[in-house]
Amino acid sequence: MTRKAAIIGGGVIGGGWAARFLLNGWDVAVFDPDPEARRKIDEVLANARRALPALYDKALPPEGNLSYHSDLHAAVAGALWVQESVPERLDLKHRVHDAITRAADAEAVIGSSTSGFRPSQLTAEGARVIVAHPFNPVYLLPLVELVGEAGHCARAAEMLHEIGMSPLTLRKEIDAHIADRLLEAVWRESLWLVKDGIATTEEIDEAIRMGFGLRWAQMGLFETYRIAGGEAGMKHFLAQFGPALQWPWTKLMDVPEFTPELVDLIAGQSEAQSGHLSIRDLERLRDDNLVGMMRALRKSGSGAGGTITAHEAALPDAASADLPVTVDRVIPQSWTDYNGHMNEAHYVEVSCQATDRFMEMIGADAAYVAAGGSYFTVENHVRYLAEMRAGGRVTVTTQVLAGAGKKMHLFHRLLMADGTLAATVETLLLHVDMATRRSAPPSTEVAGALGRFAEAHAGLPKPKGVGLAVGHRG
Numbered sequence: 001m002t003r004k005a006a007i008i009g010g011g012v013i014g015g016g017w018a019a020r021f022l023l024n025g026w027d028v029a030v031f032d033p034d035p036e037a038r039r040k041i042d043e044v045l046a047n048a049r050r051a052l053p054a055l056y057d058k059a060l061p062p063e064g065n066l067s068y069h070s071d072l073h074a075a076v077a078g079a080l081w082v083q084e085s086v087p088e089r090l091d092l093k094h095r096v097h098d099a100i101t102r103a104a105d106a107e108a109v110i111g112s113s114t115s116g117f118r119p120s121q122l123t124a125e126g127a128r129v130i131v132a133h134p135f136n137p138v139y140l141l142p143l144v145e146l147v148g149e150a151g152h153c154a155r156a157a158e159m160l161h162e163i164g165m166s167p168l169t170l171r172k173e174i175d176a177h178i179a180d181r182l183l184e185a186v187w188r189e190s191l192w193l194v195k196d197g198i199a200t201t202e203e204i205d206e207a208i209r210m211g212f213g214l215r216w217a218q219m220g221l222f223e224t225y226r227i228a229g230g231e232a233g234m235k236h237f238l239a240q241f242g243p244a245l246q247w248p249w250t251k252l253m254d255v256p257e258f259t260p261e262l263v264d265l266i267a268g269q270s271e272a273q274s275g276h277l278s279i280r281d282l283e284r285l286r287d288d289n290l291v292g293m294m295r296a297l298r299k300s301g302s303g304a305g306g307t308i309t310a311h312e313a314a315l316p317d318a319a320s321a322d323l324p325v326t327v328d329r330v331i332p333q334s335w336t337d338y339n340g341h342m343n344e345a346h347y348v349e350v351s352c353q354a355t356d357r358f359m360e361m362i363g364a365d366a367a368y369v370a371a372g373g374s375y376f377t378v379e380n381h382v383r384y385l386a387e388m389r390a391g392g393r394v395t396v397t398t399q400v401l402a403g404a405g406k407k408m409h410l411f412h413r414l415l416m417a418d419g420t421l422a423a424t425v426e427t428l429l430l431h432v433d434m435a436t437r438r439s440a441p442p443s444t445e446v447a448g449a450l451g452r453f454a455e456a457h458a459g460l461p462k463p464k465g466v467g468l469a470v471g472h473r474g
């Protein structure tokens with residue numbers, strides 16, 4: 001059954017919430033007295049439809065229904081989740097939450113997007129609001145800080161996981177929760193740097209996006225500093241850079257004294273958080289994450305992405321072979337080329353995703369590869385038959401032409417939503433012993449599963465295009 005979310009206040013954040021729920025298959029009812037709210041939400045939705053599916057190698061569920069209401073009660077009726085996102089004014093929040101509490105179903109989660117108020121400040125006695133503080137853009141960024149009664153937070157967390165978000169439940173309420181306290185510190189310090197003529201806003205943004213901003217996005221603060229302590233780890237880091245906290249590096253001079261107890265507490269928590277990995281393991285993890293993020297920034301040319309593309313233009317050409325996996329997905333904007341359609345490389349990428357998925361189906365999955373067996377592709381033949389465009393859905397069907405011994409001969413059909421055949425990819429793979437990296441027979445289980453597919457497909461007509469040479473139009 002389709003679930004319903006009510007969005008009370010449809011501005012920057014309410015619009016983002018609406019998109020997050022809607023694109024994950026929920027019905028969404030909006031109440032916002034602003035006559036411009038519908039236009040604004042439609043614009044947010046257009047951006048969300050362009051961006052959110054690109055995160056996934058699988059199609060999201062069909063969108064729910066979006067409705068607008070001139071009455072708060074009508075919007076809230078029957079909703080499993082009611083999210084308040086009205087302006088950050090306590091008197092207004094009080095009035096709105098009184099109305100929501102009266103209108104909402106007894107089991108509904110009632111969340112407030114407030115950036116700074118504590119749940120106990122938000123309502124009169126008896127109301128059951130929790131803080132569900134998201135990050136802009138709500139449809140893409142996963143974090144939601146949950147603050148309030150444990151049972152309500154637990155139910156909220158469950159639902160947030162289902163719409164692809166990452167709830168973080170606070171141990172106790174505090175003004176501005178966790179993340180905004182951190183952001184406020186950086187923000188305040190940045191404003192001082194500008195006011196004192198030390199740096200421009202551009203220079204401060206550069207200092208963040210070319211350096212520690214990249215690290216923070218993939219490893220946070222404490223794990224990053226653990227690595228910065230070298231092999232001696234967090235205690236060494238605290239010993240080396242602790243004294244600097246007393247130097248006038250910052251306008252925020254109220255800092256805790258590094259007593260042995262505090263050092264042990266921080267070092268102990270850091271050990272519990274990451275002690276299962278060596279510093280080298282952490283470095284590799286960090287580097288892999290950074291490469292992934294910077295690749296993601298290449299298309300827009302933002303920040304570090306522009307630096308990479310400029311450098312790359314000056315380097316000799318190298319072949320690329322990064323090909324992820326899908327059988328049913330939406331084509332991301334980033335796959336569009338200068339001809340305004342999906343670039344030819346991504347047809348092959350989609351076919352590789354189909355091959356990987358098929359390997360999982362016959363038991364040649366990640367565990368099998370880790371145990372020493374895999375398939376290597378030895379030949380591909382792509383026929384480009386129709387243009388595919390960003391936002392369109394592509395489904396791949398896989399036919400086994402032969403599957404015996406070391407050989408796996410597959411035929412992928414790439415189909416558009418209306419059934420148009422957009423491409424075929426005929427691909428020949430050989431089973432390989434990963435230790436010797438030479439061809440070798442697959443395990444009995446994999447051979448059996450592949451054989452069953454081959455047998456089931458044996459009676460199907462030979463697909464048009466099989467075995468053709470380039471230029472042959474058979």
Ligand SMILES: NC(=O)C1=CN([C@@H]2O[C@H](COP(=O)(O)OP(=O)(O)OC[C@H]3O[C@@H](n4cnc5c(N)ncnc54)[C@H](O)[C@@H]3O)[C@@H](O)[C@H]2O)C=CC1
Pocket residue numbers: 008009010011012013014031032033034037084085086087088096113114115116133134135136
């Ligand atoms: N903008 C941001 O970066 C973030 C904001 N927040 C929080 O989200 C909440 C909303 O902020 P924004 O979306 O930025 O504000 P906004 O000004 O963009 O949107 C507020 C919306 O509430 C509507 N509204 C006003 N009175 C209303 C009422 N009585 N009933 C229903 N709707 C009403 C307004 O017409 C407007 O569309 C605030 O509590 C803010 O602290 C949370 C995370 C990030």
Ligand SMILES: C[N+](C)(C)CC(=O)CC(=O)[O-]
Pocket residue numbers: 115134135136180183
């Ligand atoms: C500026 N802000 C306090 C409203 C920011 C937030 O609350 C979270 C965000 O998206 O940065």
